[in-house]
Amino acid sequence: MAPTFNYISPTTAPLTDRIFGLLQDAIIKGEIRAGSKISEPELAKTYGVSRGTLREALSRLEERHLIIRSPNHGARVISLSYEELIETYQIREALGGLGCRLAAQNMTDEEIAELRQLLDEHEKSIEEDNGLSYYQKEGEFDFHYRVLQGSRNNRLLTILDGGLYQLIRMYRYQFSTASPRPYQALKEHRRIVDAIEERDAELADLLMRRHIRTARISVEERHKNAIAMENSNG
Amino acid sequence: MAPTFNYISPTTAPLTDRIFGLLQDAIIKGEIRAGSKISEPELAKTYGVSRGTLREALSRLEERHLIIRSPNHGARVISLSYEELIETYQIREALGGLGCRLAAQNMTDEEIAELRQLLDEHEKSIEEDNGLSYYQKEGEFDFHYRVLQGSRNNRLLTILDGGLYQLIRMYRYQFSTASPRPYQALKEHRRIVDAIEERDAELADLLMRRHIRTARISVEERHKNAIAMENSNG
DNA sequence: AAGCAAAAAAGTGTCGACAATTTAAATTTG
DNA sequence: CAAATTTAAATTGTCGACACTTTTTTGCTT
Numbered sequence A, B: 001m002a003p004t005f006n007y008i009s010p011t012t013a014p015l016t017d018r019i020f021g022l023l024q025d026a027i028i029k030g031e032i033r034a035g036s037k038i039s040e041p042e043l044a045k046t047y048g049v050s051r052g053t054l055r056e057a058l059s060r061l062e063e064r065h066l067i068i069r070s071p072n073h074g075a076r077v078i079s080l081s082y083e084e085l086i087e088t089y090q091i092r093e094a095l096g097g098l099g100c101r102l103a104a105q106n107m108t109d110e111e112i113a114e115l116r117q118l119l120d121e122h123e124k125s126i127e128e129d130n131g132l133s134y135y136q137k138e139g140e141f142d143f144h145y146r147v148l149q150g151s152r153n154n155r156l157l158t159i160l161d162g163g164l165y166q167l168i169r170m171y172r173y174q175f176s177t178a179s180p181r182p183y184q185a186l187k188e189h190r191r192i193v194d195a196i197e198e199r200d201a202e203l204a205d206l207l208m209r210r211h212i213r214t215a216r217i218s219v220e221e222r223h224k225n226a227i228a229m230e231n232s233n234g
Numbered sequence C: 001a002a003g004c005a006a007a008a009a010a011g012t013g014t015c016g017a018c019a020a021t022t023t024a025a026a027t028t029t030g
Numbered sequence D: 001c002a003a004a005t006t007t008a009a010a011t012t013g014t015c016g017a018c019a020c021t022t023t024t025t026t027g028c029t030t
Helices: A015-028 A040-047 A051-063 A082-106 A109-129 A134-151 A154-175 A182-197 A201-232 B015-028 B040-047 B051-063 B082-106 B109-129 B134-151 B154-175 B182-197 B201-232
Strands: A067-070 A074-077 B067-070 B074-077
Touching (some): A015 A051, A015 A154, A051 A074, A082 B154, A109 A134, A182 A201, B015 B040, B015 B051, B015 B154, B051 B067, B051 B074, B082 B134, B082 B154, B109 B134, B109 B182, B134 B154, B134 B182
Antiparallel strands (some): B067 B074
């Protein structure tokens, strides 16, 4: 199976689960606008399910912080705030480092080889589309996802894949800010794999943290520029 | 308000939220046995709510990994595994360090003073009850909770308070394994506050991580001994 | 008596409806 | 005409009921 995130079987799975997946996707991709209010009857009609079924899905979305509910007032899609994005990157840095450290200890040689292969594919993908490739949008998550699997820490995977990545993906989709430095990122990924292969947990940890920190700082820079532009131009 | 975890207003809040809170508490305290199967009609009756309401709560419990659901087969309370506990400590170490680092940067002087005061109360509590105090059971979480609040990273607080702490508390309740070294722990807490007060983020991070690592190793030792005992005695 | 088959019981998945609350609209009043 | 109050519409909270699966019980066959 392609490393799709939060994949849910379309036929077997309970309706609630499918609705949950669809809603999550719609929110992340901005099809349901960030900050917009959610009407339960309307959404239920749109997806062709009962309100009860939909509400169960909403409960889970709330637990993942993708929507915010206030009693008797209904639910709103989270509104993206810069601060929260930075918070997320901070956590991702700490957990990414841990995951990578554990991966260096626990990944099998086969897994590492596959990881290498994945990066080769990414490189090809970048060369072909020259910037607008799948890699730009989602490919990076593939890499991190595999490393996490190699960490053998299931809860870690759940926290990152089930919560943090979603938020970051949401930003990328809605602000169209794919990684602005694909080759550099790829290089960093390769270095990380090297460290994992050498079973150098300490180094793997450090490199991964630095990798994520770089991404965060890039976001911070862009934000500063946006603010500056706003003050001079608009 | 006392630093109760996941506090839910008993009157105002929607029924679902209250049921969720009650169920979570019951699971953590072992009132609903770990590993036991959950009967929706039975539970609904017990708490005097409809099945729909209860199912919404179950969805959230599943999202928090406190129960596991399989389609058409129902829900089971998680069974406590040693591996998962260790996984949780690993994550807690990474995130605790981050939280402490941020706290050193962001906590106000007032908050730090209050933190100091809390530790004084803890010391008193330990002296009085000499081991069986509130501190042993829950007090440690108070400390970590406050530090997390000081980190100003809300998501971090949610992850730890809304997920990881719960699991650790569950183990403590059910295996009655309160911190076996209250004075040592208190001392470590004091050192951490010192570092925060000096705004030494690096050191605060390091000390917190070491503090949590010590707890983890203690768990690991106890587990090894238990295994050894089992092999020779049982 | 053991094993398989069919029927019954229990349980989960999903839905539609009613009650209570909030928001919007309409009417009254100063 | 604006502000306040009442009325109406829409929305959320909660429940009970029915269909479909899974599990258990029952009964038959070898």
